[in-house]
Amino acid sequence: MSNSVKTAGAIKKLLKFDKGIGACLPEAYKKFYVEWQVTEPTAVHYIPEDGKYKWDEIGQKVIPVQNIPIPVKFPKEHHQQLWAGEGVVQGFQKRDELSRRVPHFWIPVLKRSVVYSEVLDKYMSVVVTNRAINMIHAHYGFDHYLLKTPACDLKSLLAVGLKRMILQELSNGCPAHANNPIKQKEILDRYTQYLSAYTAEEIEWYGYSFNEACKKMNEILTEKNKPVPLKHLYRAKLIEKLKAAQIEATDRKIESSSSSSWIQSINPFGKKHEA
Amino acid sequence: MWKSCAKGLSVVPEKLCLLQENIQNISRQQIRTTFILKRRTPPLLHKKGGPPKRLKNKHYVYDLVQDTNTLRQPNIDVILTEYVDGLGSKGERVSVKPYFAYNQLLLPCLAVYATPENIKNCDVIVSLFQTINIFSNKTISVVMNKEMPWTLQPWHVKASFRKCGYHVPEDTITMPTNIIQGPNMEFENKEFFVMVTVSIKIKYLEPNS
Structure with a gap:
């Protein structure tokens, strides 16, 4: 796809960053969103042609190579699974020359398997595709696969969320292996190279869907601009007033004790009268 | 269809x-x-x-x-971190089917991926075992002077090793505790043990840890 098309898509999709709570989202999240949704993912369901131009045998002329990707659909369930860029392809099959085309869905083959994250020191039972397992083998481990692959190829929220957790764990110095300092150091040596690509804020905002990010931003904003109950305000005012009044009263008392009033002379139980 | x-x-x-x-x-x-x-x-x-x-x-x-x-998935290479029955011993590099490798070896931490670093360590181990095997079976002759008095020193053993084609540094040779002195014709064709330290870094034996 040409560059202008990509940017056109970006403009169209980034409109939601201009209004409402979306406008409050930080640049760090916008960067992740572009990496996740706008960047062109690796071709999985088709073989892209190499080169810029090719010779057209039929037209007997040179024509440009334009790879138009096959549209892929992602059901919402894939966000809890690891499909590694695979998706559902909706299209038609022409099963015979003389028969009418028939609609067909090419659906990835899913199976339940276990993945092990070395950094988190956790085994996880997840639904995966064969491609996901093969990618793990090709990258020599689940952590390397997540950390090396951009978000546009990981696609599912589970994968990008796990990537965020791993990055956070690494930036915190790997507390999961606190009881084994030798292994902790080894893991840090092996994986800290990946941290250089992200700032602390980018790690914090990595791997959220737009709605989740908005929710998080909302929480941050409400925490920041927490309304103070009026009763607290009034109480504070009242206490101040009372304090001021007390000071006044004590002042007055001192004054009154210094100059004896005429009521005291009348009082039959007053000390002065007794005397 | x-x-x-x-x-x-x-x-x-x-x-x-x-x-x-x-x-x-x-x-x-x-x-x-x-x-x-x-x-x-x-x-x-x-x-x-x-x-x-x-x-x-x-x-x-x-x-x-x-x-x-x-399609048939190609085999993947793994390095065993423990002895696995029917496959091999610790430090061995084996090529197995990916499904078996993932579920039976990699997930239970019986093996690690054959990454360039892990392979390097694995090679070190293999060459170590080879040298140990060679030295453990070797008998070399130490030829000494028949007339001048001598006491057996590590450099004598080093020279004898060199004659057989092995370059052994002097500090790796540990001599027997009893002192061997000559000339004494009774020592002819007698044997004694010499220890050669191949590697002090035993942790190299474990490729992953």
Whole structure:
């Protein structure tokens, strides 16, 4: 796809960053969103042609190579699974020359398997595709696969969320292996190279869907601009007033004790009268 | 249905070459275990730098190039971190089927991937074992003077090793506790043990830890 098309898509999709709570989202999240949704993912369901131009045998002329990707659909369930860029392809099959085309869905083959994250020191039972397992083998481990692959190829929220957790764990110095300092150091040596690509804020905002990010931003904003109950305000005012009044009263008392009033002379139980 | 499958399979060898070409581009990581499709009618060319043309229904008619789920997966190399019955001992590099490797070896931490670093450590171990095997069976002769008095020193042993073709540093040789002095014709054709330290770094024996 040409560059202008990509940017056109970006403009169209980034409109939601201009209004409402979306406008409050930080640049760090916008960067992740572009990496996740706008960047062109690796071709999985088709073989892209190499080169810029090719010779057209039929037209007997040179024509440009334009790879138009096959549209892929992602059901919402894939966000809890690891499909590694695979998706559902909706299209038609022409099963015979003389028969009418028939609609067909090419659906990835899913199976339940276990993945092990070395950094988190956790085994996880997840639904995966064969491609996901093969990618793990090709990258020599689940952590390397997540950390090396951009978000546009990981696609599912589970994968990008796990990537965020791993990055956070690494930036915190790997507390999961606190009881084994030798292994902790080894893991840090092996994986800290990946941290250089992200700032602390980018790690914090990595791997959220737009709605989740908005929710998080909302929480941050409400925490920041927490309304103070009026009763607290009034109480504070009242206490101040009372304090001021007390000071006044004590002042007055001192004054009154210094100059004896005429009521005291009348009082039959007053000390002065007794005397 | 079956006709179409047969059609798809007949195309495979040509397309495989295409696949291999793509695999060479490492940055794109073309690992496919999925349906690879091709449009029966390629869409029309769009203007340079412009948006692609709207796809029509005929552009959604796909032919199956390959279903990689049905392909035989190539073996993967792993290095064992523990003795595995029927496979090999610690530090050995074995090539096994990916499903078995993942579920039976890699997940229970009985093996690690054969990464360049792990292979390096693995080679060190193999060469270590070879040297240990050679030295443990070796008997060398130490030829001493018959007339001048001498006391056996590590450098005598070093020289004898050198005569046999082994270059052993002097500080790795540990002599026996009793002092051997000569000339004494009774010592002729007698044997004594010498320890040669091959590596003090025993932790190298464990490739992963």
